[in-house]
Amino acid sequence: xxASISRSDQQLAQQLITLTEAGMPLVADPWAWMAERMxxxxxxxxxxxxxxxxxxxxxxxxAVPNHYxxxxxxxxxxVWDVDDEHIDRLGEIVGNLHFVSHCYRRPRLEGWRYNLxxxxxxxxAEQIEYERNLIRNQLGDACRADTMLVSTRILKKTGLRLxxxxxxx
Amino acid sequence: xxxxDRHLLNRLQHGLPLVRDPWGALAEELDCSAERIRxxxxxxxxxxxxxxxxxxxxxxxxxxxxxxxxxxxxxxRFAEVTELLNNIPAVAHNYxxxxxxxxxxxxxxxSPEGIQHSIAExxxxxxxxxxxxxxxxxxxxxxxxxx
Numbered sequence: 636x637x638a639s640i641s642r643s644d645q646q647l648a649q650q651l652i653t654l655t656e657a658g659m660p661l662v663a664d665p666w667a668w669m670a671e672r673m674x675x676x677x678x679x680x681x682x683x684x685x686x687x688x689x690x691x692x693x694x695x696x697x698a699v700p701n702h703y704x705x706x707x708x709x710x711x712x713x714v715w716d717v718d719d720e721h722i723d724r725l726g727e728i729v730g731n732l733h734f735v736s737h738c739y740r741r742p743r744l745e746g747w748r749y750n751l752x753x754x755x756x757x758x759x760a761e762q763i764e765y766e767r768n769l770i771r772n773q774l775g776d777a778c779r780a781d782t783m784l785v786s787t788r789i790l791k792k793t794g795l796r797l798x799x800x801x802x803x804x
Numbered sequence: 805x806x807x808x809d810r811h812l813l814n815r816l817q818h819g820l821p822l823v824r825d826p827w828g829a830l831a832e833e834l835d836c837s838a839e840r841i842r843x844x845x846x847x848x849x850x851x852x853x854x855x856x857x858x859x860x861x862x863x864x865x866x867x868x869x870x871x872x873x874x875x876x877x878x879x880x881r882f883a884e885v886t887e888l889l890n891n892i893p894a895v896a897h898n899y900x901x902x903x904x905x906x907x908x909x910x911x912x913x914x915s916p917e918g919i920q921h922s923i924a925e926x927x928x929x930x931x932x933x934x935x936x937x938x939x940x941x942x943x944x945x946x947x948x949x950x951x
Contacts, residue, residue, distance in 0.1 A: 640865065640866070645866060645867070648861070648866050649866070651859060651861075652861055652863075652866075655858040655859055656858075657856070658849075658856040658857050658858050659857055659858040659859075661842045661845050661846050661849070661857060663827065663838070663842070664825075665820070665826065666824070666826075677824075681822060681824065684822050684859070685822050687859075688822065690865060691862055691865050692861060692862060692865040692866050693859045693860065693861055693862070694819075694860045694861070694862055695818065695819025695820075695859075695860055696819050696820040696822075696858065696859045696860070697816055697817055697818070697819045697820065697857070697860055698813070698816045698817070698845060698848070698849075698854045698856070698857045699854060699855045699856045699857075699860070700813060700817065700853065700854055700855070701852055701853060701854065701855050704852055704853045705805075705813075705853065712901065712908070723941065726941065726943035727943050729943065729944075730943030730944025731944065735944060736944075736945075736946060737944065737945050738942075738943040738944040738945075739939040739940075739941065739942055739943065740939065740940045740941040740943070741872065741937040741938065741939055741940060742937060742938070742940060744935060744936075744937070746935070747905075747935055747937070752872075752937075782903070784901040784902065784903045784905075784908070785901060785902050786899045786900065786901050786908075787900050787901065787902055788899070788900040789897075789898075789899055790886045790889070790890060790898035790899060790900055790907070790909075791886075791889070791890045791895055791896075791897060791898035791909070792855065792896075792897050792898075793896060793897075796893040796894075796896070796912075800893050800894055800913060800914055800918060
């Protein structure tokens with residue numbers, strides 16, 4: 636997976652994670668802010684960011700919205716027990732629905748029969764129920780059972796905290 | 805949230821351009837000053853509309869690992885177990901959901917071994933068993949909220 640990321644870039648990326656995991660200040664020159672702390676030139680910093688973005692190690696440099704505050708207070712984790720023979724084809728179709736933010740195949744386990752997960756978001760309960768029905772239509776007979784787990788409370792949302800884990804070791 | 809905010813947040817969800825003067829480039833796109841963009845973003849961070857500004861890493865490309873996990877937590881222990889989990893740095897997100905499995909959390913660790921270690925730690929701390937559901941295949945990831 637990470638074959639295209641050099642060892643030195645891997646190390647720099649780890650430093651960058653530690654530096655920015657709680658967020659970056661909104662300074663006029665963010666690359667200079669990073670460069671100073673990474674002990675790199677500004678040009679080298681920008682080139683590093685470009686390489687990490689090209690290899691997928693950085694998805695983007697962005698602001699993470701709190702979707703609850705934006706009115707998207709309803710999210711449903713829809714889960715489906717889909718025929719193994721058809722799941723990959725159907726997973727692609729469901730993942731392409733515009734209201735699905737994440738779509739994964741996960742294992743079936745003792746006490747857990749659902750192998751397809753699709754997260755849907757909406758402004759109200761009716762909207763996510765409607766979205767769930769659209770998924771159901773796509774799956775048809777290949778789906779044997781499904782349910783939707785509605786989130787009623789965010790208990791924690793900090794995102795990555797890798798530095799603290801490394802220090803524990 | 806006004807029209808300007810909507811444009812700004814929609815644009816920024818796609819990422820800051822990797823050019824020498826990123827705020828200047830955004831300002832040109834949005835037809836306003838770079839100062840106004842930064843000032844408004846700061847306000848949105850301060851009031852909690854935005855939770856973090858910075859690089860979004862795909863830690864699996866960097867040797868790290870994620871999993872989705874769930875537990876059935878007895879109602880009378882819910883607050884206590886929430887606090888135990890939330891003090892573990894590997895727990896990146898934790899949601900209460902309406903299901904027999906009523907606590908769903910994402911573990912993010914610097915290595916795949918870290919996931920096993922964290923699950924063992926959580927089971928030991930809570931005395932509850934963890935349903936570990938690592939993804940086997942990704943069909944889509946793209947958290948983008950049209951505003």
